[in-house]
Amino acid sequence: MATVHKPAGSALTGVLRSPSLPVILILAAMIVGVAALLPLVQSSGATSTAGDIRALEQAKTDWRARVRALELEVAGLGSLNRIEQEATQRLKMAPPKETHFIRIDVPAPEPRRLPSRYLPRTTEPEGSGSSVFETLFGWIPRP
């Protein structure tokens, strides 16, 4: 009994070569179904991104609020009332009972000189201007 060997792929190839109407309709339905999902995926992604943006905006607002609160907290720490409170209560300081005014008759000292490393150089360092090659080939006349 002779058998006809028919490769598995040939059936699909046959269908694709001459598709029947039901197959076309099924394929079209599948394409439409997948296509219908695309806006959903896109919308979901956009919503998610919008949520992320809003969360970041919220974080930005929070940080800004925190920075401003800290700015004013620093200002409050530097207020005269607090400075006086710290001085009198923590450091046990008190206003002076006497003021001394001293007249100094000697001339004021000259302005303190800067260390030499901060001063501009007045002379070139020794050996500057002649490299090793200049020393070696210095005998060659220049053009």
Add this chain to the structure above:
Amino acid sequence: MGNRRGTVTWRIWTVITAISIGALVVTGRLVQLQIIDHQRYAAEARVTQVSEETISDRRGALLDRNGYPLAGSEDAFDVMVEKRAWDDSAEAAVAANTISGITGRNTDEILSIVDTAEIFEIAVARGLTYEQAQAVRELRLAGVRLFESSRRVYPEGNLAAQLLGFVGRDNVGLTGLEIDLEGILGGAKGTVTFERDGLGNRLALGESREVASQPGANVVLTIDRYIQRLAEKELDATIKKHEATGGTIIVVQPKSGEILAMASRPTADVTQPDLSDESKLALFRNRAVTDTYEPGSVFKLVTMATALDLGEVGPYTPWYDEGVYTANGYSIRNWDFSRNGDQSVTQILTKSLNTGAAWLANLARQERFYEYVDRFGFGKPTGVGLSGEAAGRMRTPENDPENWRPVDLATNSFGQGISATPLQIAMAVATIANDGKAMKPQIVKEIAYPGQRKAIQPEAAGQVIAAETARTLREMMGVVVDGISSAFLNVHGYKVGGKTGTANLVTESGVYKPDTYISSFVGVAPLDDPALAILVKIDEPKGVPWGTVVAAPAFGRIVQAALAYMKVPPTEGALVSGLQ
């Protein structure tokens, strides 16, 4: 058969007709909705689907001349509750209790606010801090959201309270500089328009449009917080010591007209303003510019300046005091009813002789006297830019010919029958300190817009008296101070000049209140090259009312501390080696 076909045809046509009529009705309705009434329905839909919120940026800060903030803003948060989301009373009670735990507001109060609300969403707690807001947000309560707002903070407390003023709940200035500089501090409001869902939440992909808000500019004032605090402490101490009802201290830099300190009492708490009692609103008034008073003997400086500048007298011009000066049938006497005989013009100031001042005004003649008074800035606002500034009252033959009498010239010469604001008096003294050149009083030093700074330059108001006259007058003011006991006025290291004043208090009905006085002292320091012009005015002190006793000590202490703070070198002649 043919009959049956006819019946079917008839039925079909009936159905077709019915469908056609229905389609026509629907089409007609669509035409009405989409074309004829489109605008109306579109507008109604917009109201229900689109929200518009006003957004405001940070309000500018008020800084002192060295950049220390006197008033600033920090972000605050209001807790908003959507009424519909709290329909379930049990769940609402739990949510309200949770919010109460964070905000400190009573649970019943929160529930009551939501119950009685007639709007979609209502605030149940306002002005939450950043930490409190975070705690509320993390609860994720249904129908609860946070609305970003702003809160005014005063790092120096109530320093310069009346000058600064305060803002309302909507973050708009209501008094003081907060309202005067609203256009600068407030910035520009913006709007955000967005589509919302049925619960009122913003749609993530909905249409939205935003007009950005602009932050307010920071304003740098001429006020120095150290000198302002010094003035306020001295004012409080003096009022307490003499059981006075109030007072004012103004410190001015004569060369620029910059106001370094402006303090008045009684004052109000701007950090938590109490607006429940209408009578307390008067406490927010900046009395240094809104209230007038009879300056009394300090006005003799203006009379003396006039006579000196006109060349009618010099410091040593002799004059004979008979103890009484008659003008227009009225007798003018000295404050102590004294008769002093031979005197110099300088002694008119040192002894504060009313008769001498009347004589000087008579020498100057009325037209020229009032011309100088006008040049010193009396009878008109100084133009400092603070709202509610009074002009003061000066009756002259020109502006009130029917009521002015010759005796007015005599009484005006020693500061009676006229009214002036404390700022006008302080600026007149500053003019003498600035070699006769009047400067416009200045309270704003710089405006710092985002990315741009605008410095306000000092503005000269004119040369009132000659520089030589001003220097001579300052020397005479120095002699006045030399005559004051060191128990009342003793400034180490600096030579200062000044003039006392003790005036009767005038009631609102225009009559003098018996045994009630205003004690004052005006002075300049250092005398040779003044860095400060100061007015100290104390209202209704008990006991001895003399300006020497009441006001001069406060002047001395302010000068002593302020000049050292400003690093003004001590006057050479006043220095001695060793201990002072």
